[in-house]
């Protein structure tokens with residue numbers, strides 16, 4: 400039976416709650432010391448805590464102190480604080496300290512029962528996530544327990560030991576490079592180089608020499624013979640990201656390398672034998688490109704001996720929470736933050752968000768949330784997401800106000816991310832320094848100033 404600790408010095412309320420929580424094992428405490436003793440002894444998942452505890456029941460200080468102690472001993476505990484009728488300030492203070500929720504007297508059995516059951520569900524979900532995160536997933540760094548990611552991991556694992564050319568298909572930010580690296584790390588080539596190159600980010604005229612290298616004097620500026628990425632990957636794995644962006648003219652040369660495993664540097668005459676495993680990735684529909692003749696059919700078959708679909712984050716169910724917790728732990732260390740977890744609304748919002756930028760978007764949102772969060776708990780708003788019931792996340796639909804609010808928020812986040820350096824803040828926002836200063840003036844963001 401799940402355990403609930405009720406901390407309240409009022410015998411009447413203790414009785415009422417015992418009756419309300421009939422499906423649970425209810426443990427009682429009537430002051431701070433006994434609450435801590437019961438917490439250590441029974442390790443309840445949920446605590447209801449009256450903030451007005453003896454010796455000074457008219458004041459919330461003893462209750463708030465108890466809350467802080469409970470959360471420092473067992474931070475995962477869901478504490479529901481119970482406050483007097485008009486004590487919203489202390490209720491909010493408690494939530495800021497990390498309480499799961501608050502409830503104002505008089506106690507209504509049905510409502511508090513629902514609160515407790517939701518708190519328990521969240522506790523159990525988080526527990527499951529922590530356990531999953533600890534159990535080593537098949538492909539090392541690939542975090543995720545959804546069927547779709549497990550299926551992709553299994554395919555990756557099966558081909559890791561072979562030299563088959565794999566094509567990873569998935570939207571931007573889904574983890575294609577992480578998969579490619581995992582395949583390499585699980586292959587016999589793991590002690591040799593893993594070289595990644597993004598075909599879309601290198602200008603067309605430079606891509607050939609980047610990949611194949613060049614001989615001294617091959618073109619103006621070729622002052623010394625330079626090996627390309629393919630040669631550098633000798634013995635290891637070459638990851639060609641955005642293969643769909645490879646210029647058609649270069650595709651024939653690529654095909655020859657894949658078929659014959661030899662290359663010629665630009666301006667060179669000698670064939671160089673290379674032993675490289677190739678993994679390609681793209682977010683494009685290569686078969687449609689073949690139809691349109693913008694991608695060679697023979698190259699398509701050569702690079703896609705096996706394809707692995709990397710699912711978008713929105714199709715990975717509660718993996719988003721698992722990943723969010725992992726990143727939260729990373730960033731809270733990096734930014735020395737006291738943030739402990741997520742509010743229930745934030746968890747809901749993360750589960751509902753479409754994540755067009757996938758895991759990269761989740762990382763960015765979490766990084767700024769860890770920096771921006773004011774309490775111990777990340778709220779929906781810190782993530783820049785919308786709660787249920789908020790139609791657009793804004794209290795207003797007035798376009799000017801919406802814009803002002805969004806701009807102020809972006810400026811503040813950029814300023815934090817830029818370590819309070821104004822030039823860097825302007826750079827992150829893609830505006831000039833004078834524009835930044837005039838926006839700060841306009842929106843009266845008086846706290847935003849250069850680091851002193």
Ligand SMILES: Nc1ncnc2c1ncn2[C@@H]1O[C@H](COP(=O)(O)OP(=O)(O)OP(=O)(O)O)[C@@H](O)[C@H]1O
Pocket residue numbers: 540541542543569570571572573574575576577578640682722758759762
């Ligand atoms: N399953 C995962 N577990 C943990 N971190 C992940 C996972 N998948 C991706 N990431 C992280 O998400 C970010 C984006 O991943 P990655 O660069 O591999 O995506 P991609 O699909 O190659 O993106 P693009 O197509 O834009 O290059 C990286 O910081 C990566 O470390």
